[in-house]
Amino acid sequence: MDLSFTPEEEAFRAEVRSFLAEKLPADIAEKVKTGKELTKADHERWQAALEERHWYATTWPKEAGGPGWTPVERHIFDEEAAMAHAPRIVSFGVHMLGPVLLKFGTEAQKAHYLPKILSQEHWWCQGYSEPGAGSDLASLKTRAVKDGDTYVINGQKTWTTLGQHADHIFCLVRTDPAAKPQAGISFLLVDMATPGIEVRPIKLIEGGHEVNEVFFTDVRVPADNLVGEENRGWTVAKYLLTHERTGIAGVGFSNEALARLKRLARETKRGGKRLIDNPLFAARMAEIEIDLEAMKVTNLRLLYEAQKNGAPGPETSMMKIKGTVIRQALNDLARRALGPAAAPFPSEDIEGNAALVAPEHAGAAAAYFNNRKISIYGGSNEIQRNILAKQVLGL
Amino acid sequence: MDFEIADDRRMLADTLSRWLAEEYPFALRTAAAYEAPFHRPDKWADLAELGALMALAPESRGGFGGTGFDVTTVFEEIGRALCPEPVLPQLMAVRLLMASGVDVVGDELAGALDGTVRYAVALGELGAPYALDDIETRYAAGTVSGRKSVVYGAPGADRILVAARGDDGRLALAEVDGAAAEIAAYGMIDGGPAGEVFLDAAPARLVLADAAGALQDALDWGALALCAEAVGAMDHAFKVLIDYLKSRNQFGRAIGDFQALQHRAVDLSIEIEQARSITILAASRMGTPAQSRTSSMAKNLIGRAAKMTAEETIQMHGGIAMTWEYPISHYAKRLIMLDAQLGDTDFHLERVMRLAGPGDLAA
Numbered sequence: 156m157d158l159s160f161t162p163e164e165e166a167f168r169a170e171v172r173s174f175l176a177e178k179l180p181a182d183i184a185e186k187v188k189t190g191k192e193l194t195k196a197d198h199e200r201w202q203a204a205l206e207e208r209h210w211y212a213t214t215w216p217k218e219a220g221g222p223g224w225t226p227v228e229r230h231i232f233d234e235e236a237a238m239a240h241a242p243r244i245v246s247f248g249v250h251m252l253g254p255v256l257l258k259f260g261t262e263a264q265k266a267h268y269l270p271k272i273l274s275q276e277h278w279w280c281q282g283y284s285e286p287g288a289g290s291d292l293a294s295l296k297t298r299a300v301k302d303g304d305t306y307v308i309n310g311q312k313t314w315t316t317l318g319q320h321a322d323h324i325f326c327l328v329r330t331d332p333a334a335k336p337q338a339g340i341s342f343l344l345v346d347m348a349t350p351g352i353e354v355r356p357i358k359l360i361e362g363g364h365e366v367n368e369v370f371f372t373d374v375r376v377p378a379d380n381l382v383g384e385e386n387r388g389w390t391v392a393k394y395l396l397t398h399e400r401t402g403i404a405g406v407g408f409s410n411e412a413l414a415r416l417k418r419l420a421r422e423t424k425r426g427g428k429r430l431i432d433n434p435l436f437a438a439r440m441a442e443i444e445i446d447l448e449a450m451k452v453t454n455l456r457l458l459y460e461a462q463k464n465g466a467p468g469p470e471t472s473m474m475k476i477k478g479t480v481i482r483q484a485l486n487d488l489a490r491r492a493l494g495p496a497a498a499p500f501p502s503e504d505i506e507g508n509a510a511l512v513a514p515e516h517a518g519a520a521a522a523y524f525n526n527r528k529i530s531i532y533g534g535s536n537e538i539q540r541n542i543l544a545k546q547v548l549g550l
Numbered sequence: 551m552d553f554e555i556a557d558d559r560r561m562l563a564d565t566l567s568r569w570l571a572e573e574y575p576f577a578l579r580t581a582a583a584y585e586a587p588f589h590r591p592d593k594w595a596d597l598a599e600l601g602a603l604m605a606l607a608p609e610s611r612g613g614f615g616g617t618g619f620d621v622t623t624v625f626e627e628i629g630r631a632l633c634p635e636p637v638l639p640q641l642m643a644v645r646l647l648m649a650s651g652v653d654v655v656g657d658e659l660a661g662a663l664d665g666t667v668r669y670a671v672a673l674g675e676l677g678a679p680y681a682l683d684d685i686e687t688r689y690a691a692g693t694v695s696g697r698k699s700v701v702y703g704a705p706g707a708d709r710i711l712v713a714a715r716g717d718d719g720r721l722a723l724a725e726v727d728g729a730a731a732e733i734a735a736y737g738m739i740d741g742g743p744a745g746e747v748f749l750d751a752a753p754a755r756l757v758l759a760d761a762a763g764a765l766q767d768a769l770d771w772g773a774l775a776l777c778a779e780a781v782g783a784m785d786h787a788f789k790v791l792i793d794y795l796k797s798r799n800q801f802g803r804a805i806g807d808f809q810a811l812q813h814r815a816v817d818l819s820i821e822i823e824q825a826r827s828i829t830i831l832a833a834s835r836m837g838t839p840a841q842s843r844t845s846s847m848a849k850n851l852i853g854r855a856a857k858m859t860a861e862e863t864i865q866m867h868g869g870i871a872m873t874w875e876y877p878i879s880h881y882a883k884r885l886i887m888l889d890a891q892l893g894d895t896d897f898h899l900e901r902v903m904r905l906a907g908p909g910d911l912a913a
């Protein structure tokens with residue numbers, strides 16, 4: 156047993172740190188730190204800085220333009236990036252569609268789309284979920300009917316994250332309604348400028364706009380936009396979901412949230428005493444820290460297995476559950492540390508001498524509410540438990 | 551023993567419930583709670599007319615209620631409808647005015663109960679969100695100075711009752727004209743009006759020179775009201791959840807068919823019943839020596855049950871409960887944020903530990 160990182164890994168961490176210090180734009184990091192909504196241009200600016208170093212397509216093999224990182228190196232990067240308040244990579248194009256095209260795409264599709272993912276000429280969003288098909292994704296109803304050399308799409312997708320910025324959407328559509336649910340699904344690439352597509356915003360619990368509904372009315376897309384074989388889209392979708400799993404524990408986010416919480420507990424005074432000296436609050440914080448320390452090692456153990464065996468196994472579902480629960484508990488404590496000062500609506504700019512808290516804590520309640528999503532999306536924690544029960548425990 | 555709700559209280563509950571459903575239907579409530587002035591001041595007179603304020607004081611002081619159960623009746627309905635009106639500070643003002651003696655404030659109490667005068671109660675400060683002992687705002691020679699933070703209902707209030715330390719170090723209660731205070735107004739994340747109140751030698755009338763007892767009493771009653779508000783909101787959220795579990799289909803059946811969710815819904819229902827029970831207990835002990843400790847017990851348990859209700863109700867709904875358009879998201883916000891009003895779960899836990907239990911009090 157040896158829990159230390161290799162000298163090479165430590166050197167890599169130092170390299171990541173100095174890259175972040177040099178290349179992460181301060182104004183963007185400040186927005187992330189204070190929970191402000193990022194613009195499309197903000198995301199693009201940061202991702203371009205990464206791509207310049209070939210550190211953007213981290214899930215792609217080296218030949219295809221990736222950095223060739225090991226799972227441990229990827230983990231180190233994620234940890235450092237979160238601590239430095241780098242924006243999350245918008246993963247739909249680079250981490251989801253990219254690997255899918257590399258595995259299932261035609262040469263023409265690869266040649267056309269991959270460079271545009273790297274250059275960010277295309278912004279992709281994910282059209283899987285529908286109003287009636289969430290956890291039970293295979294029950295999706297959006298129909299695509301072959302008509303000569305085009306598919307005609309009718310139906311509705313929902314929960315489309317950052318669809319308001321996107322110019323392309325990859326969709327799961329039903330091409331054979333007679334077949335068993337999983338057997339009649341295809342994976343289609345759609346240019347959102349195509350006539351018949353309408354994007355409508357969904358406002359979330361804390362008031363932010365990050366998800367959308369996407370409506371399709373007689374939308375014609377070239378049949379060449381099919382990825383993989385017709386009616387075999389489920390295989391493609393499942394492959395993509397394994398990529399959605401990497402970094403699922405969100406260790407970096409929890410580290411950052413814990414550090415921020417400790418700052419808050421040190422800065423917050425009640426009756427002249429620091430909140431961090433309140434035994435009840437300190438105990439709650441210590442408990443989460445203990446959970447997080449253990450989770451980090453569980454995560455490293457899984458990374459180690461993945462490094463040995465190639466792909467991450469169904470055990471990663473553990474990390475989805477534990478990782479989200481810990482992050483949510485940290486958000487909860489931050490809100491509690493603020494007390495009534497967490498109450499103002501986040502869009503109310505209460506500034507100058509009327510400000511209640513330091514800017515980095517002003518969004519604490521909003522973050523708590525918004526992060527209720529992390530145990531719902533990407534396969535809800537209940538669905539993760541079903542996976543663990545069946546595939547790991549053999550029940 | 552009798553757990554029946556008295557007829558007159560049931561009538562008040564029905565009247566309020568009907569009126570709230572009419573005046574604060576979901577879309578209208580959301581619009582009102584999130585756009586300045588963050589509530590419907592034009593409805594205040596109607597609310598008073600229905601008896602929602604009169605119920606807060608006994609007949610001897612010009613009301614028609616004044617017991618713990620009268621207060622829980624009103625606030626349960628407020629919670630069920632997510633009504634953003636600042637009734638809570640009005641209740642606390644009524645308690646404070648009653649404590650200050652009939653002669654001095656007979657008329658003022660009447661104004662508070664018939665709704666012609668709207669009150670805010672300014673207790674918490676940035677460095678003293680919950681504990682009276684930590685208050686630093688000063689009262690001296692007819693003026694108050696200091697900053698009061700997140701004062702519910704402060705914008706537009708006719709009068710503000712301010713807890714401030716006098717020259718003798720005692721906690722005093724002073725009244726400031728709403729117009730005499732500088733207020734930075736804002737809406738809250740769970741809807742409704744609040745503000746930062748800046749008092750810079752603001753002219754003030756001394757209501758009580760030694761207000762510690764009266765303030766604690768007002769806080770106890772406020773905590774009870776928040777507990778009842780939470781019970782109303784939890785009841786409603788739970789009802790919506792059960793309907794959804796029965797009607798939402800995934801994998802060819804209602805999601806309520808999955809035992810994983812059934813057991814959690816059952817656990818939640820148990821905690822909501824616990825919350826109702828502790829609120830009933832606290833209501834029954836108002837005005838007794840056990841008032842403070844029991845209201846703190848209730849506020850602690852409510853904080854835990856409300857958090858569980860908010861989080862589990864969202865989780866078991868899935869994505870839909872994350873949206874602004876779906877009422878559950880707003881119930882969840884209210885249920886979470888009321889923990890930060892008048893002392894959170896930990897504050898009240900410490901208080902329960904510190905205050906003597908009923909056995910000790912009897913001895």
Ligand SMILES: Cc1cc2nc3c(=O)[nH]c(=O)nc-3n(C[C@H](O)[C@H](O)[C@H](O)COP(=O)(O)OP(=O)(O)OC[C@H]3O[C@@H](n4cnc5c(N)ncnc54)[C@H](O)[C@@H]3O)c2cc1C
Binds near residue numbers: 534536805808865870
């Ligand atoms: C903020 C946000 C962003 C999203 N972004 C995207 C996106 O970009 N693209 C996209 O395609 N989708 C996206 N989603 C959709 C997300 O993947 C779904 O919300 C998720 O799959 C759950 O589906 P649902 O919301 O319909 O809930 P449902 O599937 O209706 O589930 C409701 C409840 O039932 C439980 N449940 C369901 N089945 C079972 C079972 N068999 N056993 C036990 N419990 C069960 C669930 O866990 C949940 O608690 C996003 C969602 C959110 C909230």
